[in-house]
Amino acid sequence: MNGEQWIDPEISRLREMNLERRLVMYPSSGGKLSIGDRSYLNFSSNDYLDFANHPLVIQTAAEAAERYGMGSGSSRLLTGTLDIHDELEGRIAGYKGYPAALLFGSGYMTNAGVVPSLVGRHDSVFADRLAHASILDAITLSRAPLHRFQHNDVGHLNDLLARQGRGKKLVITESVFSMDGDIAPLREIAGVAEHHEAMLMVDEAHATGVFGPQGSGLIRELSLERAVNLSMGTLSKALGSYGGFVACSEPMRDLLVNRSRALIYSTAPSPASIGAALAALGLLASHPALSTILLHRAALFRGLLQRAGLNTLNSQSQIVPVVLGDNARALDVSRRLRERGILAIAIRPPTVPAGSARLRFSVTLAHTEEDLIKAANIVIAEIQSEKPL
Numbered sequence: 589m590n591g592e593q594w595i596d597p598e599i600s601r602l603r604e605m606n607l608e609r610r611l612v613m614y615p616s617s618g619g620k621l622s623i624g625d626r627s628y629l630n631f632s633s634n635d636y637l638d639f640a641n642h643p644l645v646i647q648t649a650a651e652a653a654e655r656y657g658m659g660s661g662s663s664r665l666l667t668g669t670l671d672i673h674d675e676l677e678g679r680i681a682g683y684k685g686y687p688a689a690l691l692f693g694s695g696y697m698t699n700a701g702v703v704p705s706l707v708g709r710h711d712s713v714f715a716d717r718l719a720h721a722s723i724l725d726a727i728t729l730s731r732a733p734l735h736r737f738q739h740n741d742v743g744h745l746n747d748l749l750a751r752q753g754r755g756k757k758l759v760i761t762e763s764v765f766s767m768d769g770d771i772a773p774l775r776e777i778a779g780v781a782e783h784h785e786a787m788l789m790v791d792e793a794h795a796t797g798v799f800g801p802q803g804s805g806l807i808r809e810l811s812l813e814r815a816v817n818l819s820m821g822t823l824s825k826a827l828g829s830y831g832g833f834v835a836c837s838e839p840m841r842d843l844l845v846n847r848s849r850a851l852i853y854s855t856a857p858s859p860a861s862i863g864a865a866l867a868a869l870g871l872l873a874s875h876p877a878l879s880t881i882l883l884h885r886a887a888l889f890r891g892l893l894q895r896a897g898l899n900t901l902n903s904q905s906q907i908v909p910v911v912l913g914d915n916a917r918a919l920d921v922s923r924r925l926r927e928r929g930i931l932a933i934a935i936r937p938p939t940v941p942a943g944s945a946r947l948r949f950s951v952t953l954a955h956t957e958e959d960l961i962k963a964a965n966i967v968i969a970e971i972q973s974e975k976p977l
């Protein structure tokens with residue numbers, strides 16, 4: 589097409605660096621898939637609790653769609669706020685231990701909606717070097733200068749806060765890191781933020797449903813609700829639905845309702861997604877051991893890989909990376925695992941730092957202990973039998 593001549597060379601350049609991405613279709617979602625006549629263990633799904641296909645989650649979503657319609661039809665500030673949104677916000681606030689909560693269209697939109705409502709070009713943001721792209725994009729959108737601290741390095745954060753304190757200060761970290769599966773020193777980060785009178789926002793996208801009482805997250809597990817101003821999470825991973833939220837104080841929620849462009853200028857989340865999330869929270873309340881079982885299985889899988897000498901970084905969660913380094917190598921091992929019934933999509937830059945391409949295994953409750961032992965043995969065998977590229 590006219591004006592698009594630059595695209596082919598751009599894609600070729602990505603291909604040469606083994607960085608081209610393609611959309612691959614799957615017939616269903618979840619930790620176990622049947623494709624044609626073969627079954628696969630899928631380690632690239634964030635459906636950690638296997639809720640996306642849970643009959644109660646699906647039924648509650650269907651009932652919500654029947655009652656409210658498939659779409660909410662309007663933005664929250666017009667006629668898009670339905671009583672089911674209010675119900676879920678109340679449930680999330682209680683679940684997370686905060687006075688209030690606010691829903692957004694997705695986790696990405698939550699970050700994009702919150703950060704620019706809090707800081708602008710005359711303020712300062714401090715974020716972990718491995719913070720998720722949605723956090724970085726949110727900061728860009730805010731126009732606030734970004735100071736990145738070394739991964740999980742509280743001393744570095746403290747130095748930056750002491751030296752770069754322009755305007756309002758906002759510290760952002762994840763609690764469970766999406767690509768490394770390790771955990772932030774939240775208590776220490778909260779102490780430093782408080783000392784410098786900075787606001788603290790914690791992205792619990794991968795901790796929600798997995799850590800803390802009934803999977804309520806690490807902030808709650810560590811009783812840091814009063815030290816963390818904004819507890820961000822998503823409905824799209826362990827809760828098996830789609831959408832995002834932030835739990836916070838009442839005044840903070842009022843501010844976001846008035847300022848957050850991702851909330852104001854976008855249609856309210858679909859009632860079906862909200863119904864599904866309500867059912868997922870109900871399941872967590874009635875089966876509080878689910879997250880412990882998940883973490884136990886993840887530890888089993890990680891232990892097997894570690895004992896075979898694979899580099900799983902400091903993973904302490906259901907996310908278990910195996911760092912391979914080279915992009916082509918990660919693609920090759922991923923392809924060979926697929927041939928043996930294991931889906932672990934290669935994660936390459938810019939999603940992870942250059943030179944740290946990896947396979948990222950998400951353990952889910954769809955994986956039995958037997959599945960995990962079998963998968964670990966295959967992964968170990970494939971990596972150990974690698975021929976130099």
Ligand SMILES: Cc1ncc(COP(=O)(O)O)c(C=O)c1O
Binds near residue numbers: 695697822
């Ligand atoms: C740390 C983190 N934050 C936010 C998001 C975005 O969440 P969602 O998938 O609901 O947009 C993700 C998901 O990729 C994530 O890993």
